[in-house]
Amino acid sequence: xVQLQESGPGLVKPSxxxxxxxxxxxxxxxxxxxxxxxxxxxKGLEWIGYLFYSGSTNYNPSLKSxxxxxxxxxxxxxxxxxxxxxxxxxxxxxxxxxxxVGVGCWFDPWGQGILVTVSS
Amino acid sequence: xxxxxxDPAVSVALGQTVRxxxxxxxxxxxxxxxxxxxPGQAPVLVVYGKNNRPSGIPDRFSGSSSGNTASLxxxxxxxxxxxxxxxxxxxxxxxxxxxxxxxxxxxx
Numbered sequence: 001x002v003q004l005q006e007s008g009p010g011l012v013k014p015s016x017x018x019x020x021x022x023x024x025x026x027x028x029x030x031x032x033x034x035x036x037x038x039x040x041x042x043k044g045l046e047w048i049g050y051l052f053y054s055g056s057t058n059y060n061p062s063l064k065s066x067x068x069x070x071x072x073x074x075x076x077x078x079x080x081x082x083x084x085x086x087x088x089x090x091x092x093x094x095x096x097x098x099x100x101v102g103v104g105c106w107f108d109p110w111g112q113g114i115l116v117t118v119s120s
Numbered sequence: 121x122x123x124x125x126x127d128p129a130v131s132v133a134l135g136q137t138v139r140x141x142x143x144x145x146x147x148x149x150x151x152x153x154x155x156x157x158x159p160g161q162a163p164v165l166v167v168y169g170k171n172n173r174p175s176g177i178p179d180r181f182s183g184s185s186s187g188n189t190a191s192l193x194x195x196x197x198x199x200x201x202x203x204x205x206x207x208x209x210x211x212x213x214x215x216x217x218x219x220x221x222x223x224x225x226x227x228x
Contacts, residue, residue: 035217045206047217058215094162105210106153106168113162
């Protein structure tokens with residue numbers, strides 16, 4: 001079955017760039033959208049953005065252009081870069097396959113998530 | 121509007137039925153999907169599309185929609201259904217994704 005695994009540093013300093021990778025196994029990243037989602041401790045889910053395997057992207061405007069998604073088809077990986085981080089960016093970050101059919105959309109499956117703490 | 125609103129918390133007696141609602145303008149045009157999240161775990165898809173369940177999700181979970189409101193119903197609620205539930209859909213433009221505010225379900 002399709003499995004996703006997030007990886008990257010668990011601690012990032014304020015004002016620096018958060019960089020995470022999502023490795024997909026059990027399926028090719030081609031022909032699908034892939035999203036990053038985050039969840040601050042004790043809070044709800046926030047969609048960060050999605051990427052199509054061809055490289056086209058769409059982002060949550062609330063992140064004010066700090067987020068960039070990219071794809072490496074040779075490694076079957078999707079990456080997230082978030083610049084100028086603050087403590088408010090501390091969260092568990094998830095990647096998920098983003099499925100769209102007609103007027104429906106859903107995320108399945110999800111990675112297990114990775115906690116990233118922003119602190120000096 | 122790009123917001124999806126859910127009641128913060130609901131409680132249900134073991135074996136009874138609970139309905140969780142999600143309101144938002146975009147739901148007039150797009151289906152919602154629903155996720156169950158237990159403490160310390162990643163969300164799990166339980167209902168998507170008009171009323172579809174992924175493999176392995178019990179048939180006590182069902183979805184429906186009317187106007188600007190989508191609903192997730194759990195019939196014959198079990199103790200293991202105690203969790204946070206989030207709805208998700210597109211925003212009114214259709215280009216963005218948006219999550220509901222989440223509902224904590226407590227099984228009494």
